[in-house]
Amino acid sequence: MTDVSRDEYMAVAASREIRDGDTAFIGTGLPMVAAYLAKATHAPRVNLVFESGIIDPQPVDLATGVGDYRLVHGSTKVAGTFYALSLLQQAKVDIGFLGTAEIDPYGNLNSTVIGPYDRPRVRLPGSGGANDIASMAKRFVVIARLDRKRFVEKVQYLTTPGFLTGPGAREAAGLPGAGPVRVISDRAILGFDPASRRMRVERLYPGATLAEVQEHIAFPIDAAPTLEIEPEPDLHLLRLLRDVIDPDGVYVGRDER
Amino acid sequence: MAQTPSKLVSLAEAAQSVASGASLTAGGFAHSHQPLAFTRELVRQGRSQLTLMSVAECWVAEFLAAAGMLEKVYFSNFMFEGYGRCQRFSKAVEAGTIAVEDHSHFGMVSRLMAAGLGLPFMPILAVSGFEPAAHKAKRLDSPFGNGVVTAVSPLKPDVAVIHAARADRLGNVQLFGTTSVIEEQARTAAQVIVTVEEIVETDVIRRQPELTLLPALMVDMVVHVPYGAHPTGVYGYYDHDAPHLADYYAASRSETDTAAWLDRWVHGLPDHFAYLDTLTISRLLRLRVDPALGYLHEVRHD
Incomplete structure (x- = not known):
């Protein structure tokens, strides 16, 4: 079926990373859609937490951001930023989702600057909760479109730790969380080799090829021992995405295939 | 019982307590409860070389940057949700006119908390x-x-500026909805200025003490500023003004358009009530939230 957009593949893949009963730290955009989708399907008991201080909402409208009052609706607690983030330090958060301007083979992220720190060519928004989530959530997932400028050999600024320099580096740095488990892109789902901690290609979306994925990544990347093809999402999931969760296509585009 | 003096002051008077060279921290998160009437008044009065010790008060930072009033900024994330990065702030950092120091949210709040607890x-x-x-x-x-x-x-700002829902004249402050970093900021700053939508009697506070975010002993000045967070929102009162934010965001792509925007909405108006008059009452009333939902149902993403 050529009717499924890349964004829809990404949203479905991201939602699958959430397990029922997880406490999930959610940011604006695709992670929000993925979290709503998980909650509406396989993970009804997921507990959503937002860095604005909102805990376990039952939103009826899609929020424009994590500070949006649409997210307060039906929540079980509203608090402040310190409260929400302290849950990470308490190891109460199972999974977090992060976007990024740059990512390296070990899943380290840069959302701070392009160019020198003191006089950057582009000043980006900064860590926010990203460093906290990546350091302390039990696991985290990166959502990033493939681009040779984004998937780079070395990040220009280490905003957010992935596996740092490779095996054992997170442990040596004293980071409590296990690190990145998945990178969900617009052509494939990537993961990390358990031994080398380097990024690898695990699943291709229908129509995508390994060569095409490698072409859009500026560092050498191999396929996992078994390279799978992502199945087309069930019609039920697509209907939820298109008719209920994001009917205006705010975060999940319909066109790009 | 001894008469406790009122902490009510005018917005102009409150803003005067921030001197050039002072360090500030401000409440708010994303498009919610940022003290923007206070920020506009400060811009109107004019200051230079301010330091901002901030977490997510992106609109305060952006307007102060647009007015060329910032020298140094400690922060963790400035992003206009649904629009993009803060243009004037980012450009000033790229031009080297604002020095920055980055943190994670938790790191930054913890630095404020260290000073707030005297550690x-x-x-x-x-x-x-x-x-x-x-x-x-x-x-x-x-x-x-x-x-x-x-x-x-520790990081200890000179002044914390907070916008909240309601307070009494003594400075007991209540806020519904999320509370951003207000508790930590109020503990930390040497002086705490609170602007509010409504001034209420102390009895109203005492009836629901569980809603009190800051007791009077934490607060130095109270200012009655209805719609004081506009164009951001206040939970339970009004939603953020999406078209107004979008207008600013479009203007902020160029220095000239930003200056024109500031002339129109800040320098060209004598005070906050002239600002509200210019917005028009129908526009302000259309932002009032649906009491059952806590937000404005019709506003979609733009």
């Missing part, structure tokens, strides 16, 4: 100083032999 540092687990700088974060062995922590140094 020489705060221990946290995340390695917050990702570009390790000795003055802001250091790894430290626990004196009890049970682990290693990151110690972050």
Whole structure:
């Protein structure tokens, strides 16, 4: 079926990373859609937490951001930023989702600057909760479109730790969380080799090829021992995405295939 | 019983307590409860070389940057949700006119909290100083032999500016909805200025003390500023003004358009009530939230 957009593949893949009963730290955009989708399907008991201080909402409208009052609706607690983030330090958060301007083979992220720190060519928004989530959530997932400028050999600024320099580096740095488990892109789902901690290609979306994925990544990347093809999402999931969760296509585009 | 003096002052008077060269911290998160009437008044009065010790008060930072009033900014994330990065702030950093120091949200709140609790540092687990700088974060062995922590140094702003829902004249402050970093900021700052939608009698506060975010002993000045967060929103009162934010965002792509925008909405108006008059009452009333939902149902993403 050529009717499924890349964004829809990404949203479905991201939602699958959430397990029922997880406490999930959610940011604006695709992670929000993925979290709503998980909650509406396989993970009804997921507990959503937002860095604005909102805990376990039952939103009826899609929020424009994590500070949006649409997210307060039906929540079980509203608090402040310190409260929400302290849950990470308490190891109460199972999974977090992060976007990024740059990512390296070990899943380290840069959302701070392009160019020198003191006089950057582009000043980006900064860590926010990203460093906290990546350091302390039990696991985290990166959502990033493939681009040779984004998937780079070395990040220009280490905003957010992935596996740092490779095996054992997170442990040596004293980071409590296990690190990145998945990178969900617009052509494939990537993961990390358990031994080398380097990024690898695990699943291709229908129509995508390994060569095409490698072409859009500026560092050498191999396929996992078994390279799978992502199945087309069930019609039920697509209907939820298109008719209920994001009917205006705010975060999940319909066109790009 | 002795008469407790009222802390009510005018917006102009409150803004006068921020001198050039002072350090500020401000409440708010994303498009919610940012003290923007206060920020506009400060811009109208004109200041220079301010320092901002901030977490997510992106609109305060953006307007102060647009007016060329910032020298140094400690922060963790400035992003206009649904629009993009803060243009004037980012451009000033790129041009080297604003110096910055980055933190994670938790690292930054912990630095404010350290000063707020009167501590020489705060221990946290995340390695917050990702570009390790000795003055802001250091790894430290626990004196009890049970682990290693990151110690972050205290940050103490001169003034905290908060916008909340309601307060009495004594400075007991209540806010519904999320509370951003207000509790930590109010503990930390040497002086706390609170602008509110409504002034209520102390009896109203005492009837629901569980809603009180800051008791009077934490607050130095109270200013009655209805729609004081506009164009951001206040939970339970009004939603953010999406078209107005979008207008600013479009203008902020160019320095000239930003200056024209500031002339129209800040310098060209004598005070906050003239600002509200210019917005028109119908526009303001259309922003009132649906009491059952807590937000404005019709506003979609733009």
